[in-house]
Amino acid sequence: MIDISNKVQRVRHVLLITHPSVQANTFASYLSDQLQISVEVHNINKPLMHRLPKGVVILFDIAISNKKLNSIWRDLIRTQIDAPRLLIINSAQKYELYEMTQWPSLYGVFRHDDDESRLFEGIRAILNGEQTAELSVMHPAMYGAGNHADADDNIPLTERECEILNELRHGATNMDIARALFISENTVRTHLYNVFRKLSVKNRTQAVSWANEHLRH
Secondary structure, three states, X not given: OOOOOOOOXXXXXEEEEEOOOHHHHHHHHHHHHHHOOEEEEEEOOOOOOXXXXXXXXXXXXXXXXXXXXXXXXHHHHHHHOOOOEEEEEEEOOOEEHHHHHOOOOEXXXXXXXXXXXXXXXXXXXXHOOOOOHHHHOXXXXXXXXXXXXXXXXXXXXXXXXXXXXXXXXXXXXXXXXXXXXXXXXHHHHHHHHHHHHHHOOOOHHHHHHHHHHHOOO
């Protein structure tokens, strides 16, 4: 996934690809202060409007992405950014190895429950020019050994929605889900509304039935 023979000039610029929000802007400011770097928030639903510096570090918030957006951004990163350095953040699911290799210039994956110091350490290592697999912090539990695609590639849900659906499979209430994911109950209800709409189901039982049939993890 990483060509370590290609030395990249050190660039102290980070692009956070996510949904613009007060929370995202606050995190970007905090990250900038902690690492003394320039951090730009970019709307995940909009294309790039300007050329980025060579070797820019990209933080891709996969929790609010989906299969279609993943595909779009893989192509953008591959074709429109010179020598990018990619970190996937806020991951909640396991991935097959073939899924990981689809991402260009992928240096690592951070879980949604990783300590922020772990993320900062990984970004700092990349900014300092380290390009070894050790900084990619890929947890062994985060990916499987398979190398084949399956029907789940067409799942229409975002990763956060899949995560909430998985909580439903374990009998969690809205309050349980809110506490587990550190979000409000209103946010949980909004996600569930979107899940029911996308799956064309009418209740939690039908949603769980769909999940048991279609979700691998």
